[in-house]
Amino acid sequence: MIELKGITELVGECGAGKSILALSIEKDAKTLYISQTQIKFSFILSSVVLKRIDSFFKLKIFVFCELNSIVKSFGFKKIILDGLEDFLYVFERPRKLSNDIFRIVTSLKRLYFKDQINILIINSHYKDWSIENTTVSNRYFGLPWEYLINHRYLITRAGGKRYIELVSGKENCKSQFYIDNNGAHYLEDNSELT
Numbered sequence: 001m002i003e004l005k006g007i008t009e010l011v012g013e014c015g016a017g018k019s020i021l022a023l024s025i026e027k028d029a030k031t032l033y034i035s036q037t038q039i040k041f042s043f044i045l046s047s048v049v050l051k052r053i054d055s056f057f058k059l060k061i062f063v064f065c066e067l068n069s070i071v072k073s074f075g076f077k078k079i080i081l082d083g084l085e086d087f088l089y090v091f092e093r094p095r096k097l098s099n100d101i102f103r104i105v106t107s108l109k110r111l112y113f114k115d116q117i118n119i120l121i122i123n124s125h126y127k128d129w130s131i132e133n134t135t136v137s138n139r140y141f142g143l144p145w146e147y148l149i150n151h152r153y154l155i156t157r158a159g160g161k162r163y164i165e166l167v168s169g170k171e172n173c174k175s176q177f178y179i180d181n182n183g184a185h186y187l188e189d190n191s192e193l194t
Contacts, residue, residue: 004118005150007109011123012155017162017179021155022080022120024184029077036086056087063104071117082122105148
């Protein structure tokens with residue numbers, strides 16, 4: 001269902017299942033999972049290495065100076081960056097850092113093109129924000145963000161059901177999935193969805 005090419009963003013409210021869904025995509029791929037917060041899952045796959053980074057400055061150092069060699073040393077095939085926007089909450093004017101965000105994501109994109117590493121970025125904010133008379137999906141990153149992402153999927157939860165919908169990319173689709181102790185799974189029959 002989810003096509004990983006270039007940079008894929010999963011967006012949605014907290015508790016919608018974004019992180020578990022990201023871990024369930026290409027479950028057997030050696031994965032580097034980067035997060036600012038303490039990671040709490042009911043399951044962790046043996047193919048996942050967790051990396052906690054606690055500041056935007058340390059994230060920049062890690063991506064620009066360490067990530068390439070770590071990817072090569074461990075043979076990672078997937079990188080999940082959970083809560084990129086969380087690193088910016090401490091700044092009064094986070095969009096002033098959009099150049100740094102652009103450089104970080106461009107470095108990640110190079111990994112995709114050079115080494116075929118799939119990149120997933122998980123964020124919470126997705127709306128039609130108006131910034132300086134321009135509509136953008138994430139007010140923290142601004143307009144350049146719209147051009148960095150290859151696919152954006154909106155993850156929602158309503159009435160005990162979870163949905164994933166492609167909101168940018170070549171084709172629109174919507175599917176339902178569920179989460180259990182083994183991860184996220186798509187429902188086989190999505191005929192009731194529109």
